[in-house]
Amino acid sequence: MIPFNYLGFVFKHLGSLIYPKEVLEELCIFLKPFSHQESVLDVGAGTGVMSEFAYKCNNKLKYVAVDPAEGMLKFALPFIETYVASAEELPFEDNSFDVVLMGESLHHFYNPSIAFQEVKRVLKKDGKLFIYDFDVSTFRGKSICMMEKLFGEPAHFYKPSALKEILEEYGFSVNIVNHKWRYTVSASLS
């Protein structure tokens, strides 16, 4: 397993480099409709890199982060409320959040199906989900997947089309944008 609990310092200083500018632009467009202190949950937030990017797009929102690695969360900036928890067991009431973010964290979840059920449960009925991850059908995506498996990680990497189908089964309408070996998902519950 990757020892995330001891990697907080590394992710705090280098984690943002893995986000291309096109993805950050998309994140800002995704967050644009929100303006009334809606609540955002960053799942597998690590040191809060994705929440920091989101905050630069929209600082009116309330940011909450969960991650099982306390050693990552302790580097989160004070505007982020943090909880040590897994995606598969979110410590929140039903219908608590307007937005869920997952920044290169989905493939680390040990049970993505339970995580999606949890995300659907804590999202409000018209809630939105933004995912950024690596495309396993590309050479670089496959290489990362193989490396993570060697480290004993779950490595639940998806082809974008496969993830779209899965999310549709959970009731999301899904838009995928490909960025070479990476992709984003913007999804809405309807």
Ligand SMILES: C[S@@+](CC[C@H](N)C(=O)[O-])C[C@H]1O[C@@H](n2cnc3c(N)ncnc32)[C@H](O)[C@@H]1O
């Ligand atoms: C590659 S880091 C990404 C962190 C952050 N989102 C970013 O973009 O820098 C993956 C994160 O997923 C977290 N993680 C691993 N298993 C998880 C689970 N079951 N539920 C939620 N987060 C998990 C790890 O602790 C780690 O912080």
